[in-house]
Amino acid sequence: MVSAAVASSPTEAAGATDGERAIILSITERARTVTHVADSGTLCTLSSSGEAGPEGSPFGSHVDYVLDEQGWPIFLLAEASLHTQNIKASNRVSLLCQTPREANGQPQAALARVTLVGAIVDVDDDDELIQLKASFSLVHTYADQLTQSPRFKFYKLKPDKVYYVGGFGVLSKWLPVSEYETAEPDILADEASSIVSKINNGKQEDLQTVCKHFLNKATPDTVAVTTVDRLGLDLRVKARDLTDEFRIGFRQPVSSVEDAKSEIVKIFQEAWEKENGFEWEDQGPPIQRYAEDILRA
The missing domain is CATH 3.20.180.10 (PNP-oxidase-like)
Structure with missing residues (x-):
């Protein structure tokens, strides 16, 4: 049995009334915090060939990402990779991100997670690409040379659905994308x-x-x-x-x-x-x- 009394706004989440101070982050803040700290996840695409099962079968692969100002994940993908080939056939994807497991060994199921569902779009703005090459290499140091390679390209996930799970199913909720995009990750997120x-x-x-x-x-x-x-x-x-x-x-x-x-x-x-x-x-x-x-x- 799960009995959860957490709602989507800060006031409701804290059980507060007018004039009282919330003690729980809003769900959208929590979701934005998860995607901020995760910096990698499972990208699910639709198979475009029979290699991963019948055409249209879901195919999951690990990817690293950085977020733009709206919280949209940006990937650096190999043009020859299977998930990139799938994207070129159908740009509908989902990305599962989860709070990193900390050192005391909590079970993975206990950790908050977010699924972003939407469409992959190209990143073709020259100014944005210059900034992305620097920011991606800063977060993922191995990628410094990859950002300069013609064999790799930046792609962006534009979400039209956001799903948050608080861990062990304590709370699960579809969130308004507009609220996710304007939410800020918690100030303590990285620590x-x-x-x-x-x-x-x-x-x-x-x-x-x-x-x-x-x-x-x-x-x-x-x-x-x-x-x-x-x-x-x-x-x-x-x-x-x-x-x-x-x-x-x-x-x-x-x-x-x-x-x-x-x-x-x-x-x-x-x-x-x-x-x-x-x-x-x-x-x-x-x-x-x-x-x-x-x-x-």
């Missing part, structure tokens, strides 16, 4: 995986204390941070046959990695104070349980 790994590997005692005093989960079997962003962090808590997802909001949105670390330390400090009998009237961060029983046996 979030490292922060999550350090917390999960080095702060298990603190996480257990947070569960006991803020989440009403005194003795969870496992607890893991799954996401950190400028508004807070997500925890997946397993107790016996139930696995729940919680959102712990920061007191204030953060604008840097150092600010995020400070807010996380404050959460741990408040939990420690409650554990040791120091009670304060306004103690405790904003909390929301947004999915429950997601892995019921």
